[in-house]
Amino acid sequence: MSIEIEPAKAQRPEGPPPGRPGRARPWWMRPGAHTGAIGGVAGYFFGHWLGNFIGSGWQQVATSDQNNLAIVLGYTFLTVGWLAGLGVFTDLFRMMIGRQIPHEEEEAEARTGLARYFQYTLGHKVVGIQYLVGMIIYFCTAGLFAMAIRSELLSPVNHLFSSATYIELVGEHGTMMMMLMTSLITGPFGNYLVPIMIGSKRVAFPRMEALAFWLTPAAFLVLLSSLLLGGFPFGWTGYAPLSIQATEGADAYAFAFGLMGISMILSGFNLIVTIICYRAPGMRWSRLPIFVWGIFTTSFLFVLAAPVLVGGMYMLITDRTVQTAFFSDQLGGSSYLHQNVFWFFGHPEVYILALPGFGVVSELLPVFCRKPLFAYRVSAAGMLGVGLLSFFVWQHHLFVSGINPDMRPLFMLTTELISIPTGFIFLVALGTLWKAKIRFTVPMLFVFAFFFNFLIGGVTGVYQSDVPADVVVHGSFFVMAHFHYTIMGALVFAFVGACYYWLPKIMGIRLNQTLGLIQFWTMFIFFNSTFLPLFAVGILGQPRRVFEYAQNLQTLNDWVSISSFCLGGSILLFVANFVWSTVIVREREVGNPWEARSLEWQIASPPPVDNFEHIPVILSGPYEYGVKGAGPIADLNPPAGVLAAAALSAPVARTEA
Numbered sequence: 001m002s003i004e005i006e007p008a009k010a011q012r013p014e015g016p017p018p019g020r021p022g023r024a025r026p027w028w029m030r031p032g033a034h035t036g037a038i039g040g041v042a043g044y045f046f047g048h049w050l051g052n053f054i055g056s057g058w059q060q061v062a063t064s065d066q067n068n069l070a071i072v073l074g075y076t077f078l079t080v081g082w083l084a085g086l087g088v089f090t091d092l093f094r095m096m097i098g099r100q101i102p103h104e105e106e107e108a109e110a111r112t113g114l115a116r117y118f119q120y121t122l123g124h125k126v127v128g129i130q131y132l133v134g135m136i137i138y139f140c141t142a143g144l145f146a147m148a149i150r151s152e153l154l155s156p157v158n159h160l161f162s163s164a165t166y167i168e169l170v171g172e173h174g175t176m177m178m179m180l181m182t183s184l185i186t187g188p189f190g191n192y193l194v195p196i197m198i199g200s201k202r203v204a205f206p207r208m209e210a211l212a213f214w215l216t217p218a219a220f221l222v223l224l225s226s227l228l229l230g231g232f233p234f235g236w237t238g239y240a241p242l243s244i245q246a247t248e249g250a251d252a253y254a255f256a257f258g259l260m261g262i263s264m265i266l267s268g269f270n271l272i273v274t275i276i277c278y279r280a281p282g283m284r285w286s287r288l289p290i291f292v293w294g295i296f297t298t299s300f301l302f303v304l305a306a307p308v309l310v311g312g313m314y315m316l317i318t319d320r321t322v323q324t325a326f327f328s329d330q331l332g333g334s335s336y337l338h339q340n341v342f343w344f345f346g347h348p349e350v351y352i353l354a355l356p357g358f359g360v361v362s363e364l365l366p367v368f369c370r371k372p373l374f375a376y377r378v379s380a381a382g383m384l385g386v387g388l389l390s391f392f393v394w395q396h397h398l399f400v401s402g403i404n405p406d407m408r409p410l411f412m413l414t415t416e417l418i419s420i421p422t423g424f425i426f427l428v429a430l431g432t433l434w435k436a437k438i439r440f441t442v443p444m445l446f447v448f449a450f451f452f453n454f455l456i457g458g459v460t461g462v463y464q465s466d467v468p469a470d471v472v473v474h475g476s477f478f479v480m481a482h483f484h485y486t487i488m489g490a491l492v493f494a495f496v497g498a499c500y501y502w503l504p505k506i507m508g509i510r511l512n513q514t515l516g517l518i519q520f521w522t523m524f525i526f527f528n529s530t531f532l533p534l535f536a537v538g539i540l541g542q543p544r545r546v547f548e549y550a551q552n553l554q555t556l557n558d559w560v561s562i563s564s565f566c567l568g569g570s571i572l573l574f575v576a577n578f579v580w581s582t583v584i585v586r587e588r589e590v591g592n593p594w595e596a597r598s599l600e601w602q603i604a605s606p607p608p609v610d611n612f613e614h615i616p617v618i619l620s621g622p623y624e625y626g627v628k629g630a631g632p633i634a635d636l637n638p639p640a641g642v643l644a645a646a647a648l649s650a651p652v653a654r655t656e657a
Helices: 033-055 059-064 068-086 090-096 104-110 114-118 124-152 163-183 186-197 206-229 249-277 290-321 335-369 376-392 394-398 405-417 419-433 442-465 467-473 477-486 488-506 513-539 551-585 640-649
Strands: none
Touching: 033 068, 033 206, 068 206, 068 249, 068 290, 114 124, 124 163, 124 186, 124 206, 124 488, 124 551, 163 186, 163 206, 163 249, 163 335, 186 206, 186 249, 186 290, 186 335, 186 488, 206 249, 249 290, 290 335, 290 376, 335 376, 335 394, 335 419, 335 442, 335 477, 335 488, 376 405, 376 419, 394 405, 405 419, 405 442, 419 442, 442 467, 442 477, 442 488, 442 513, 477 488, 477 513, 488 513, 488 551, 513 551
């Protein structure tokens, strides 16, 4: 058997790369967000003109005074112009004309200054930070719509908005949260940390990773533009036939949702290949950090569920523009088909949001309990089980929509079965906490809040899985409270806890811990004060998406609205802490403040350009806290022969060439 010797690291030649000038251009002369904006505006006007030119003689345009084709083509060319202006197609054109592609990845990460965060960059760490800032902006924007909704519900008779405007606000808030927040954890922390956690110097497809991010600002702006086109009156679910008959704002909804679906597919595929093929020698599946298991399972949901969403949005767009009949009952289609297509994506999406949160809290638990993660394999199996079963529960959303009664018992069973692998993850957490020396740091407090909130969301979810109870509470604020506990109470708390935990690694800067404590308690108290009373509001009969309600429910609604404003204040406090700590004070944290064993904490903070000087050899699992004789997790500077021997004992793909 031959022994492969690690090749010496190739030295890059002196001077500029072939085909590149020796002097770097200033930021405003390089492709970036500013040139992308110019390309997007030009593309939209061209596409809109082309749509008007093509559809000017169509009967439906003449009779309705509404040219949906012009809007959709405008958004299509807007996206193409945006990407072209960013430089996404530059290397493709270079290859087409036979020119050499320069070493963009190394140059992009080595480049300093803020300009790199506004450019199409191939370094996974830069992309992770772009996702982090982008997701905070998207989340806060959606939160502003929520504040407007709760302001309207302060009174059942005195209104700030018309009924049409109110439903537009509800649709914008729900769609933005359920569309863009799919990447709240996977985007920043998955792209930044997963390669480092598995001992890799890069991701498998850096161009695909960067493209997945830069589609999200386009989706965000397209969705906001629907307000200029009359909005959409059907919430975030887009049920037909209303979504076919609605004004031009529905085109923005369908196009933006489809665009985000493409982003999810690209991101998920890249992370799957990275985790499977780019693990360091010795990084067996049994040594994979539990956070990586969460991202791995979520990525499969991205790749398997998002194409159904993209197909559904494409069918909706063609129904609206060229009069296909996928969802139109009058022309032989089926509005019931839309519900099945949408929820086949929509319920796995709930776990697309929850599973990364499970990965975060399971990763933090052993660090602050100072003991190994209890039943590691059970936790990983629980995540895989949740991901698998999430594809077998979608029709419980259709219990009151005309589903065949014979199908109800099956989907009651599958929905309740999903609580078993979820329970595994809870039991792992309890086992890790048992007799542990818990450190009550700010990240650990968010871990406790995650499990508290998700427990309430899970228990109340049982009512939606059983037909008799679901018939009573369906379409009420009870359901809305349930999924806010399941999604915001889990995903957002896990995200904020991850920021406090990993920002010292990502930026080399520690967030203010005093502000963190204040922010945690205000966020936790006012979150529960906002959504716990809504269970009672729903049981008492208040429906969702309606801005008038019974007079006897005003006190509860006022309590919820005031609490929601305070909850919004706690989110602003987090943003203020983030800006204060990273921009103004910049308290440096270059070591390992949590004394963590996982691989990302064994290198410098922030990590170097290539992550590792040499591909490490993984020697043990990441959670051997308090284990006598536990050695280091990895050899970060192995001699050539050691690397080859480790590769033979645990054959996984190598990343250094």
